[in-house]
Amino acid sequence: MSSPAPDLVLVGLCDGELDSMRHHPTFMTSKVGGQPDVPSRLLRHFPCCSRCASALVHVVQVYCPLEGSPYHRTLHLFACPGEACCGRSECWSVLRSQCLEADTTCRPRPQQEQPLSATDWCDSADDWGIEQQQGDDGWGENAMKQTKHETAQNGTKAEDPATVDVEMSSKLKELQLGPSENAPPCFCPYFISVVEESDLFGEDRELAHAHELLRDYEKREGIAVRELDCDEDGGGGQERYEKTKVKHGDAVFARFMKMISICPEQILRYYRGGKPLFISEPPANMPQVVSACASCGGPRTFELQLMPALVSLLRGESSELQLEFGTVLVYTCRSSCWTSGTNKAVEEFCYVQSDPDQQLFK
Known part of the structure; x- marks a missing residue:
């Protein structure tokens, strides 16, 4: 998933289960769950929950190089599966990894990564450490x-x-192939495919289906959500919406549902530099809530968000391994700063909003 042109929104969809016996994902693979894949020079790191100190579980890996940049670029999102933690922003973490093309060649793993993993069974893996003699295939x-x-x-x-x-x-x-002893349990892995949001409007049948979903939603909630024109008198470009009575009293949630009604199965929405879709009213001081880049001190910009449809995919071998959230907003360094030669990922900022409907079942 490369950085799109301005005003171009990319939508991520589940594209089938990732079979670790058949597929060998790299840091250039966008996926749900599994263990994080990082460039060979970077250490694989599992952050801990700031609330309960448990190791966070890998949720999503998104390959998202920026246009005009020489760097490969990958974002990894982690979350604490604890019931009291997963809905809190401080219990999530997002790490940004970058590397140049020259850094993507296979190199010996760091000392911490000695245990075999499934990725060691690729064509570029070594020959079991056995040196070949000249004119001999090693087992000849x-x-x-x-x-x-x-x-x-x-x-x-x-x-x-x-x-x-x-x-x-x-x-x-x-031989037991898998994550090292220090790796926490993981969610079942799935590939993520990417389409342009505008392509979802391509066929009349799809558009008609979207309108039908919207009408059903409006009928069920007793509302009629209609966007009005933006102010032309320098109102900051803010969108205004017709104030109608919403049964659950949340016009922001109504707008969110309207915007995703064209593709309810979307699990990820990518819009770097654009505006996020809030599922509930954000804090009035949201610009201040988003902290500056801890690496360079520069401002951060919105990049992507996880959508409600992802929740149903996040299941592990244990029934206790699951997450609940409404949407997770990811903000990254506007300049995507990176120090050459570093072996650590840069931590970015994420903001979690719970699903307003979850309160109906508690």
């Missing part, structure tokens, strides 16, 4: 001669190659 004639010579010197009988293969296969079956 020269290797077999060496084995027979050593066993003869020790007075033992050389094992049959077939027996060696069987023993090697049994040992391989005992």
